[in-house]
Amino acid sequence: MELDIEPNFADTNPKAGVVGQPLTRVDGRAKVTGAAKYSAEYNNVPGLVHGVFKTSDVAKGRITGFDASAAQRAPGVLAILTHQNLPKLAITPDTPEGKKAIGMGVQMGFLPLTSDQIYYAAQPVALVVADTLERAQYAATLLKVQVATEVPTVSYQDPKAKLFDPTKLTVGKTENQPKRGDAQTAFASAPIQLTATYHHAITHHNPMEPGATIAHWEAPDRVTVYDTTQGITWTQKSLSAMLGLPVDQVRVVNKYLGGGFGCKGSTWPHTILTIQAAKAVGRPVKLALTRPQQFTSMGHREDQEQTLRLGATKEGKLLALLHEKTSTTSAWDNYAETNAKIVDLLYDCPHFEAQTQLARANVMTSTYMRAPGEAPGSFAIECAMDDLAYRVGLDPIQIRLLNYAEKDPSTGKPWSSKSLKECYARGAELFGWSKRNPKNGATRAGKTLVGWGMATASYPVHSGQGNARVRLYADGHAVVQAGATDLGTGTYTVITQVAADSLGITPDKIRFELGDSALPSTIVSGGSMAAGTVSSSVYLAAQDVWQKLTKVAVLDKKSPLYQAKPADVEVVKGRLQLKANPSKGEEFAALMQRASMGDVEGIATGRYGAGYESAQAALNASKTKKDDAGEHSMHSFGAHFCEVHVDPELGTVRVTRWVSVVAGGRILNPKTARSQIMGGSIFGIGAALMEGTNRDPNLARYTNASLADYHVCVNLDIPDMTVEFIDEHDPYINAMGVKGIGEISIVGTSAAVGNAIFHATGRRLRALPITPDKVLDAMRQPA
Secondary structure, three states: OOOOOOOOHHHOEOOOEOOOOOOOOOOHHHHHHOOOOOHHHOOOOOOOEEEEEEEOOOOOEEEEEEEOHHHHHOOOEEEEEOOOOOOOOOOOOOOHHHHHHHOOOOOOOOOOOOOOEEOOOOOEEEEEEEOOHHHHHHHHHHOEEEEEEOOOOOOOOOOOOOEEOHHHOOOOOOOOOOEEOOHHHHHHOOOEEEEEEEEEOEEOOOOOOOOEEEEEEEEOOEEEEEEOOOOHHHHHHHHHHHHOOOHHHEEEEOOOOOOOOOOOOOOOHHHHHHHHHHHHHOOOEEEEOOHHHHOOOOOOEOOEEEEEEEEEOOOOOEEEEEEEEEEEEOOOOOOOOOOHHHHHHOEOOOEEEEEEEEEEOOOOOOOOOOOOOHHHHHHHHHHHHHHHHHHHOOOHHHHHHHOEOOEOOOOOOEEOOOOHHHHHHHHHHHHOHHHOOOOOOOOEEOOEEEEEEEEEEEEEOOOOEEEEEEEEEOOOOEEEEOOOOOOOOOHHHHHHHHHHHHHOOOHHHEEEEOOEOOOOOOOOOOOOOHHHHHHHHHHHHHHHHHHHHHHHHHHOOOOOOOOOOHHHEEEEOOEEEEOOOOOOEEEHHHHHHHOOOOEEEEEEEEEOOOOHHHHHHHHOOOOOOOOOHHHOEOEEEEEEEEEEEEOOOOOOEEEEEEEEEEEOEOOOOHHHHHHHHHHHHHHHHHHHHOOOEOEOOOOOOEOOOOOOOOOOOOHHHOOOEEEEEOOOOOOOOOOOOEOOOOOOOOOOHHHHHHHHHHHHHOOOOOEEOOOHHHHHHHHOOOO
16 A cells, blocks of 8 residues: 655645645655654764763752763763863853843753853753764763752742742843733622632653754854754854854754754754864764753743632623732743733633742743643633633533623734634534533443533734745746744645745645755744744745746737736736736746746745735735734634543543634645644643653652653544634735644643543542542542
8 A cells, every 4th residue: 555645736626726725745755764854864974973961960059070081081082071171152141141142042041061050950061072972972971070969949839949020020021910900809899709729740842853963063163053943043043143153154954853842942052062062073063862851951841830810790701810820940041931811812801910920940941832821821711711601500612602802802902813603613513512411420431421621722823024035947847945944744835835826836846945044034933933924925925926027028029918017917827917808918937938037036025914915015016005913913713622531430531532623814734734733632632631740859850751751642542533624814914814723722722621521520620730640539529
C-alpha cells in the first residue's frame, strides 16, 4: 500500500482554487523518508565537534573552584569552558539596557557561565568540547565542581518566599492589572456569590525534538547558526546584539522543527553558549540538550494558583468578576502568564478587577507555553461558569448564552467577527448535547460514571508583520520565500496553496522556501501569528507581481491589453484580462516571453490589522478605504465538548468522546487545521489529567524530568475526535482573513474535561492535573 504523503493535486477543485482544500502536506515525503534535515543533523559541516554541559547538582550556591585535571587528560577533549575562560559577549540580557538592545528574542535575563552564582538546579556550570559526543560526555563526568551550597527557595508556596506585585516594579514592569467598574462592591451585594481557588502544576512543553544548536564561524566576524528556533528573525537579532555583530553577519537556519509549543520561541542559553564555544575552539560545535536538560533549559509553564470570585443575579447574569493570581518566577525575571485577559473578555460583565502576585524562587525562567494565560485562565472562568449554571439551574450552554458578550467587555470595541453562537450550536448538535442528563452522577456505563462537559475557547489575533518575496518565471513555475518557521503544523503546505492561488498556477509549480534569516524577515511562529502574517505577505507579493506585469501589458503594442488602464485589468488564474471584457487578455507566460522577461519579482509586507479591503486599497494607491482594524477587537472563538468515564473505585478518568468546533477566520487547509485542533486539544487533555512536573520541596530539583516519569498522552488515552470549522469572513484582520488556530485549540480543553468529571461525579476538582488520587479523595467527600 502506498502512503498518502505526496500532495494530492487531483483532489483540488480547479475552479475554486486550492486554498481551503485539504491538500496533503508538501513536506510529507521528506519527513517520512528522512530527507528533512533538522537543526542537529547538519553533520556535514567541516570539522564539527561536540559540546556537553556539566550541570549543577544544587539549586542555589556559589562555585568555589574546579578540578579539571582528569577531564583535560581525557582523549579528544578540546576545551573545558567555565565562567573563568568563556569568551565574553558584547551585551548580556542581565541589565535593562542589555535586555532592550537584545529585544524580545531572549526570555531569560541570566546567562550561565557569566558568574560563579548558581540560581537553579541543573544550571550549566561548564561546557566540555571534544571531538566526539561520547568523549565529551565522558569528560564531563570527570570534571569536579566545588560549590558552597545555600538553601533554595522552591516556589511561591515556600514559607521563605516573598510575594511582590510586579506592576509596581520600576524595572521589568509587567502590564497593569485591568480594572473596570467597582467589582468589590458589586460582588459584595450580588445575590449569588461563588469563590474558588484553582491550582496548576508546573508543565513542560516536551516537543519530540529537544533544543539543539550547531554554530559555525565561517569567518572571524561571520557565523552561521543551525538552531531549533520558532523565530528566525528574533533569534538573528538577539544573537547579533549579544555578539556585537551586524545583523547580516549572523545567519540563522531552521528548515524543519520538531515541535515547539512556545519553548523555542526565545533564544535560550545553550544557543549562545554553543556559539561562544565554537569561537573558543575555532571549530564548528554541536550541542543537543538531553531530555532531562530539556526540563531545565528552555522554560516551562509556571506553577500557579488562581482565585476567582464571581457575583451574579439569581437568574445567572454576571455582575462582578474578581481574579487573583499567584505564581512562581525565577530569581531574576518577572514573567507571568496573563490569565486575567480571558477572564475579562469572555463574558459580558460590568465589573471586573484583577491582581497578580509573584514570588522569586531558585527555578529556571518560565516562558510562553501554548496559549500562555488563556489556557490556565480559561480553566478558572469556565469551571466557574459551570458552577454558576448548576447553582441557578441552567444548562451550561444556556448560562454562556445568557452572558454572551456582543462586544469586547475589556475594551468596549466591537468584534471584527465572532461566530461563537454558531460554535455552540454546531458542537451541541455533533455531540448530542440535548440528550444530556442535567443531574450530576446520574449516568452510568456499567460500573463507571459518565459525564458530559463543555467549555468556551478564545484566543486573540495578535499584531505582527512580515515580508515575502515571490518570483514568477516565464516557464510557469514560481519560487516563494519568507524567513518563517514550520513547527510541523503545515506552513510549507498552506503557503504553497496561497501562492498557487495568488499566482494562478498549480501547487506543483510552487517552491516555497523558509527557515533561513537570509530570506525576507517575518514574525515568530508563535502566538498563532505565522499563518495569517506569512500568507498575507505572500498574497500581497503576488499582487505586486501582477501590478508589474500589468504595466508591461498596457505598454506593449502586441498585447490585447495595450493602452488599457491598469485599474481596468484583472488577473484570473494567471491570465491578465479586462474586467469588462474577459475575452480580451492573455496568459502571463505569453506576455513575459514576448517581452523577454525570464522572471518577475514581487515583494510585500503582510500584517495583522490590514484587512483584505485595506490591503487592496494600498496596492491601488487609494486612500478612500479607511483601515479601521484598530477599532475592532480581533479574536478566534470555539467550543469544546467532552465525555468522560470515571471509575469510582480506581479514580481513573478516560476521555471517551470529543468534539471541537472553531471559528478561526479563513481556514487555508482543513486537513492541517484539523490536525492543529486535535493536537492542541490533546495537549489540554494531558494538562487536565496527567501532566505535571514535580519539584522537590527541599532541594528545588525536578524529580520526574524524563518522559518515563512525566506523563504525556499516548494514542490509547485519546478517542476519535470530531473537529469542524465555522466558515467565517473577517475583513479587518489581514489580507487573507486568517486568524490562526494553533493556540485556541488548547483554550478551554482542561475546563471541558473538568466539567465532565464534575457532571460524572458531582465533585468539583480544581487542581490540575486531575490524577486518580485526587479523584478518590474527592469521592470520599459528600457530593
